[in-house]
Amino acid sequence: MEANIRKSHFIYWASGIVSICGIIFEVLFGALGSYILGDGVKQYTLTISLFLTGMGIGASISERVMKQLIVTFIWIEFMVALIGGFSSFTMFGMTAFAPAGTDALFLYLVTFTIGALTGLELPILIRKANEIGVELNRSTARVLFSDYAGGLIGGLLFAFYLRPQMGMVKSAFFVACINLAVAVLVLYLFRSEIKRFSVHLTGAIIIGTLLIGGLFFGEEMAFSFEQKLYKDPIIHMEESAYQRIVLTKEQGDTRLFLNGSLQFSSTDEHRYHETLVHPPVAFSDKQDNVLILGGGDGIAAKELLKYQEIKEITLVDLDPAVTNLARTNFHLLQVNKGALDDPRVNVLNKDAFKFLEDADQFYDVIIIDLPDPNNESLNKLYTREFYSLVRNHLSPGGAVMIQATSPLFATEVYWTIDKTVASTGLYTENFHVDVPSFGNWGFIMAAREPLAIEEVQFTVETEFLTEEVFQSMTVFGKDEDGEILNGEGQVVKLEPNTLINPHLIQKYEQAWRNY
Numbered sequence: 484m485e486a487n488i489r490k491s492h493f494i495y496w497a498s499g500i501v502s503i504c505g506i507i508f509e510v511l512f513g514a515l516g517s518y519i520l521g522d523g524v525k526q527y528t529l530t531i532s533l534f535l536t537g538m539g540i541g542a543s544i545s546e547r548v549m550k551q552l553i554v555t556f557i558w559i560e561f562m563v564a565l566i567g568g569f570s571s572f573t574m575f576g577m578t579a580f581a582p583a584g585t586d587a588l589f590l591y592l593v594t595f596t597i598g599a600l601t602g603l604e605l606p607i608l609i610r611k612a613n614e615i616g617v618e619l620n621r622s623t624a625r626v627l628f629s630d631y632a633g634g635l636i637g638g639l640l641f642a643f644y645l646r647p648q649m650g651m652v653k654s655a656f657f658v659a660c661i662n663l664a665v666a667v668l669v670l671y672l673f674r675s676e677i678k679r680f681s682v683h684l685t686g687a688i689i690i691g692t693l694l695i696g697g698l699f700f701g702e703e704m705a706f707s708f709e710q711k712l713y714k715d716p717i718i719h720m721e722e723s724a725y726q727r728i729v730l731t732k733e734q735g736d737t738r739l740f741l742n743g744s745l746q747f748s749s750t751d752e753h754r755y756h757e758t759l760v761h762p763p764v765a766f767s768d769k770q771d772n773v774l775i776l777g778g779g780d781g782i783a784a785k786e787l788l789k790y791q792e793i794k795e796i797t798l799v800d801l802d803p804a805v806t807n808l809a810r811t812n813f814h815l816l817q818v819n820k821g822a823l824d825d826p827r828v829n830v831l832n833k834d835a836f837k838f839l840e841d842a843d844q845f846y847d848v849i850i851i852d853l854p855d856p857n858n859e860s861l862n863k864l865y866t867r868e869f870y871s872l873v874r875n876h877l878s879p880g881g882a883v884m885i886q887a888t889s890p891l892f893a894t895e896v897y898w899t900i901d902k903t904v905a906s907t908g909l910y911t912e913n914f915h916v917d918v919p920s921f922g923n924w925g926f927i928m929a930a931r932e933p934l935a936i937e938e939v940q941f942t943v944e945t946e947f948l949t950e951e952v953f954q955s956m957t958v959f960g961k962d963e964d965g966e967i968l969n970g971e972g973q974v975v976k977l978e979p980n981t982l983i984n985p986h987l988i989q990k991y992e993q994a995w996r997n998y
Contacts, residue, residue: 497665498608505601506637507658508567509534512594537598545606553673556607560666563600568659568694571652572701575708650722652705656698723804737814748920749818755918757948760786763848765939768880776835778852779805781819789943796828803832839872847878851885862988867979871907883929890915890963891923893994899977904929906979914956
């Protein structure tokens with residue numbers, strides 16, 4: 484009797500532990516999809532849907548498991564450990580070597596499979612607890628409690644420890660080892676009723692050897708796979724709480740990538756940042772107080788520090804890992820000249836939207852140097868609500884400059900951003916510049932009063948920008964101007980992007996699909 488009680492207690496613990504592992508795999512697959520395939524909301528939605536559908540089908544299949552419940556559970560855990568453990572490693576390999584689209588198919592198949600195996604686990608554990616003497620209502624309630632409580636723990640572990648500390652490859656192998664450990668403990672605890680014990684133990688040893696090898700060497704091999712995604716050698720890579728940060732360098736060209744998207748190239752960043760910074764400073768009546776939203780690499784701040792009249796620069800960037808890297812990495816310091824440690828620069832690691840909601844200060848110049856709106860979190864920073872907050876913190880006589888993606892590659896996206904800014908009552912002017920590492924890139928300047936482009940004068944030293952070059956940036960070709968035509972040759976009416984109707988992200992995904 485005492486032995487049965489001990490076994491039933493372990494079943495509850497096992498259900499909680501495997502639930503933790505299942506939830507971690509679920510969110511891990513969502514993070515993988517977001518990083519490699521883009522559009523985080525879509526990938527997390529697909530992941531959750533496929534995982535839950537798999538659980539439902541797995542639970543249905545469990546009805547057919549009538550005998551050898553413990554052996555079935557053990558081999559389910561073996562399969563979860565093997566498939567889940569190698570999931571991230573294989574995903575990076577497929578991204579580097581397999582035909583386009585194969586990586587997405589693989590991720591969705593693995594998500595569904597792990598979901599189905601997870602759905603098989605719980606009914607088997609419930610029935611086993613009932614088999615050894617626990618009443619059905621108690622066994623069901625206790626196993627489900629352990630499962631749901633474990634789900635919360637798994638989500639928190641992934642978000643606050645596994646992803647930022649171990650990365651996606653090592654996390655998958657680590658969690659798989661926990662699944663395997665549960666299977667081995669169950670194998671040992673119920674050894675008296677298991678036939679061919681040595682066969683199952685041998686399977687555990689083989690899988691364990693593979694997982695431990697992956698835990699110690701898989702990340703290094705996956706790094707070599709990921710290197711093939713970048714033209715130049717990777718010199719730094721880390722997984723922050725918000726994104727994957729990669730630095731590459733070749734023949735003096737340092738490049739920063741966030742979640743696979745290029746942020747700058749040191750060979751031509753001056754074209755981008757001079758256009759971003761100097762025009763709004765030139766148009767502002769005064770330049771005492773400047774706000775940068777984004778720009779955690781410190782390069783926009785470097786350009787602003789050329790102006791002695793600027794007294795304070797507030798830089799708001801969500802990810803402390805980016806700003807810390809900009810302050811400590813030798814290669815980034817060569818580009819930003821240590822701007823973030825200048826006494827005039829105040830760095831705040833906050834969400835830009837939340838910062839503006841809470842702030843009570845006005846700014847003479849506002850620089851918006853945020854990544855493109857390629858996911859839901861960034862999309863909110865390209866809405867009428869966000870630009871209304873920007874307007875409300877702009878000093879009279881001040882100016883705003885916004886990086887606004889490419890008017891050539893994403894024409895409808897660029898002009899929708901312009902429409903969104905203008906919907907707040909600000910006057911806008913449109914510019915584009917050729918940045919070789921990016922291509923044709925667009926900017927939008929805004930102010931409370933109309934902007935007289937012909938009156939601009941730059942008072943600091945620049946490598947690229949002149950008054951004549953700046954005025955030429957206002958000229959757009961017929962294939963990139965604001966008159967967007969549909970398939971029938973009719974002009975498309977652009978609507979502002981809002982929190983209630985966040986249509987910009989779909990436009991962005993469609994526009995960049997072929998680039």
